[in-house]
Amino acid sequence: MRVQFVLQEIWIGLRRNLTMTIALIVTVAIAMALFGTGVLLKMQVDKSNNYWSDKVEVSIYLCNKLSANPNCKKTEPNQSEKDAIRKQLESMPQVAKVVPETAQEAYQRAKEQFKDSPGIAGSIQPGDIPDSFRVKLKDPKNFAAVVAQMSNREGVDQVVNERAILDKFFKILSGLQWAALIIAAIQLIAAVLLVANTIRLSAFNRRRETGIMRLVGASNVYIQLPFVLEGAIAGLVGGVFAAILLSFSKVFLLGRLQKNLQLATPLGWLDVTTVIVASMCFGILLCALASFLTLRRYLKI
Amino acid sequence: MIHFDNVTKVYSHQSRPALQGVNVAVEKGEFVFLVGPSGSGKSTFLRLILKEERPTQGGIHVAGKDLSRLSNWKVPHLRRRIGCVFQDFRLLPNKNVYENVAFALEVIGKPRRFIRKVVPEVIDLVGLEGKAHRMPDELSGGEQQRVAIARAFVNRPMILLADEPTGNIDPATSIGIMKVLDRINRTGTTVVMATHDAAIVDAFRKRVVELEDGRVVRDQSRGVYGQAYGGV
Numbered sequence: 467m468r469v470q471f472v473l474q475e476i477w478i479g480l481r482r483n484l485t486m487t488i489a490l491i492v493t494v495a496i497a498m499a500l501f502g503t504g505v506l507l508k509m510q511v512d513k514s515n516n517y518w519s520d521k522v523e524v525s526i527y528l529c530n531k532l533s534a535n536p537n538c539k540k541t542e543p544n545q546s547e548k549d550a551i552r553k554q555l556e557s558m559p560q561v562a563k564v565v566p567e568t569a570q571e572a573y574q575r576a577k578e579q580f581k582d583s584p585g586i587a588g589s590i591q592p593g594d595i596p597d598s599f600r601v602k603l604k605d606p607k608n609f610a611a612v613v614a615q616m617s618n619r620e621g622v623d624q625v626v627n628e629r630a631i632l633d634k635f636f637k638i639l640s641g642l643q644w645a646a647l648i649i650a651a652i653q654l655i656a657a658v659l660l661v662a663n664t665i666r667l668s669a670f671n672r673r674r675e676t677g678i679m680r681l682v683g684a685s686n687v688y689i690q691l692p693f694v695l696e697g698a699i700a701g702l703v704g705g706v707f708a709a710i711l712l713s714f715s716k717v718f719l720l721g722r723l724q725k726n727l728q729l730a731t732p733l734g735w736l737d738v739t740t741v742i743v744a745s746m747c748f749g750i751l752l753c754a755l756a757s758f759l760t761l762r763r764y765l766k767i
Numbered sequence: 768m769i770h771f772d773n774v775t776k777v778y779s780h781q782s783r784p785a786l787q788g789v790n791v792a793v794e795k796g797e798f799v800f801l802v803g804p805s806g807s808g809k810s811t812f813l814r815l816i817l818k819e820e821r822p823t824q825g826g827i828h829v830a831g832k833d834l835s836r837l838s839n840w841k842v843p844h845l846r847r848r849i850g851c852v853f854q855d856f857r858l859l860p861n862k863n864v865y866e867n868v869a870f871a872l873e874v875i876g877k878p879r880r881f882i883r884k885v886v887p888e889v890i891d892l893v894g895l896e897g898k899a900h901r902m903p904d905e906l907s908g909g910e911q912q913r914v915a916i917a918r919a920f921v922n923r924p925m926i927l928l929a930d931e932p933t934g935n936i937d938p939a940t941s942i943g944i945m946k947v948l949d950r951i952n953r954t955g956t957t958v959v960m961a962t963h964d965a966a967i968v969d970a971f972r973k974r975v976v977e978l979e980d981g982r983v984v985r986d987q988s989r990g991v992y993g994q995a996y997g998g999v
C-alpha cells in the first residue's frame with residue numbers, strides 16, 4: 467500500500483469538489499454538535515435527576531401573622547397544634563422523615579443562601595418564612611396523598627412540593643434535549659445524503675483514473691480507499707468543528723444552566739470530552755460508511 | 768494461454784448474441800489478429816478475457832485459470848497479468864508520460880525503487896526516449912498510443928490485448944505502433960489485437976481469427992485481412 471499515493475488521490479478528490487466538501491463539513495459539524503449537545507443535556511438531566519431524587523422534599527409551611535391564605539386567619543398555630551400536624555405527618559405510610567424548621571432557622575438559611583446577592587439578603591426579615599416541616603418521602607413520586615391531606619388542613623399555610631417544581635424544570639431540559647436530538651437526526655440525514663452526493667461526484671470526476679486502475683488490476687481496496695477516506699476526512703474535519711461548538715455549548719449553555727439554576731451536579735470536562743470523542747467517531751464512521759455504500763452503486767468494480 | 772470453449776455471450780436486454788459458440792485457443796507467445804465487421808463481437812471477445820463480462824454459456828480459461836471459478840476479489844490479480852490498449856489511448860491528461868506509466872505500478876502497490884527502475888526502461892522500449900516529461904497533449908496520436916502500450920506492458924504481462932490500437936492513427940505511424948507490439952510479442956508476450964486495418968494485417972502475416980455475427984468464420988495462420996472487405 468503506497469500511503470503517499472493514496473493521500474495524494476484524496477487531496478485531489480477533496481480539492482476537485484471543494485464546495486461540496488465545505489457543505490459536507492459544515493453539515494457534519496452542525497449535526498455532530500447538535501447530537502453532542504443532546505447527549506450532554508441528557509447526561510445533565512440524568513445526573514441531576516439522580517442527585518435530586520434523594521433530596522427532594524415536601525415542605526409544609528405553617529400559618530403565621532403574615533399568611534395570605536384566608537384559612538390561616540392571620541394567626542399562628544400554638545405548640546400543641548403544631549405537634550398534632552407533625553404526628554399526623556409521621557403517621558403517614560409514605561413519609562420517611564419529618565424535620566421541623568423554625569422561622570429563625572429558615573431566616574438564617576435564606577440569608578446564607580443569598581449571601582452573594584446582598585439586595586435579596588437584606589430584604590429578608592425574620593418571620594417572612596414561617597415555621598415549616600420538611601417532609602422526606604420514602605418514594606418521591608408518592609407525594610400526592612401527603613399534599614392532599616396537608617393542603618387544606620387547619621394551621622397549614624402552603625404545601626410546596628419540590629418534586630413538582632423540579633419536574634417542570636426537567637421537562638424543559640428534556641424538551642431541549644429532544645429538540646437538539648431531532649434536529650441532529652435531520653442534519654445527520656442531510657449529512658449522509660451530502661456524503662453520497664459528494665462521493666458520487668468524486669467518483670464521476672475520477673472515472674478515468676478508476677477505469678485505468680481497474681484495468682491494470684488495482685485491488686478494490688486500493689480503488690475505494692481514497693473515496694472512503696475522503697468521506698472520513700470530511701467527517702473528521704466536521705468533527706473538529708463540532709468539538710469546538712460542543713465546548714462552547716458546555717461553557718455557555720450548560721455552564722449557564724448550572725449557575726442560574728443551581729444544579730448541584732455540573733458535568734465535568736471529562737464527560738464533555740467523552741461525548742466529543744464519541745460523536746466524532748460516530749461522524750467519521752457514518753461518513754466513511756456512506757461513501758463506501760455509495761461507491762458500491764457508482765463505481766463498478 | 769487463452770482458451771474459449773464453445774462460448775456464447777448474450778448481453779442483457781439483447782436478443783441477438785454478441786458471440787455464439789466460439790472455440791478459439793491461443794497459445795503462449797502467439798500473435799493473433801481478430802478481424803471482422805463492426806458489431807461482430809471483437810471487443811466482446813477481449814472483454815471476456817478480462818472478465819469484464821461473463822459468458823452466457825461456455826468456458827474460458829486464461830493463463831491456466833478457469834474464469835468461471837475465479838472469485839471476484841481475485842479478478843484484479845488476473846488483470847495484472849494482462850495488458851490492455853485501446854483505440855482512444857485512455858491516458859490521464861494531468862499526468863506526464865512517466866507518471867502515466869508509473870500510475871499502473873503505483874496502483875498495484877509496487878515499491879517506488881522498482882518503479883523508478885522499470886518505467887524508464889519501458890519508455891525507451893516503446894521508442895519515447897527523451898519524452899518522459901511531456902504531457903499527453905504535447906504528443907502526437909502515435910506517441911500517445913506508445914505511452915498507452917508502455918503502461919500496458921510495464922508490469923510485464925503474459926498477455927497483451929489491443930482493441931483497434933491503430934484506429935485513430937495514420938497508416939505510416941501505425942506501422943511504428945505495430946513494430947512496438949511485435950517487439951513486445953518477441954519477448955514472449957501473447958498478443959491479441961482486434962483491428963479493421965487491412966494493410967497492417969496483410970503486411971504482418973500473423974494468425975487471423977475472423978468473426979462475423981459473433982461466430983468464428985475463419986482461423987488461419989499467416990492469414991490476410993480477407994477478401995470480403997477489400998483486402999488482398
Ligand SMILES: Nc1ncnc2c1ncn2[C@@H]1O[C@H](COP(=O)(O)OP(=O)(O)OP(=O)(O)O)[C@@H](O)[C@H]1O
Pocket residue numbers: 778779781784785803804805806807808809810811812
Ligand atoms: N455493453 C453492451 N450491452 C449491450 N450490447 C452490447 C454491449 N457491448 C456490445 N454490445 C453488442 O454486442 C455486439 C458486439 O459488439 P462488439 O463491441 O463486441 O463488436 P466489435 O466487433 O468490437 O465492433 P467494432 O468493430 O465496431 O468495435 C454488438 O451488436 C453490440 O451492439
Ligand SMILES: [Mg+2]
Pocket residue numbers: 809810811930
Ligand atoms: Mg470494438
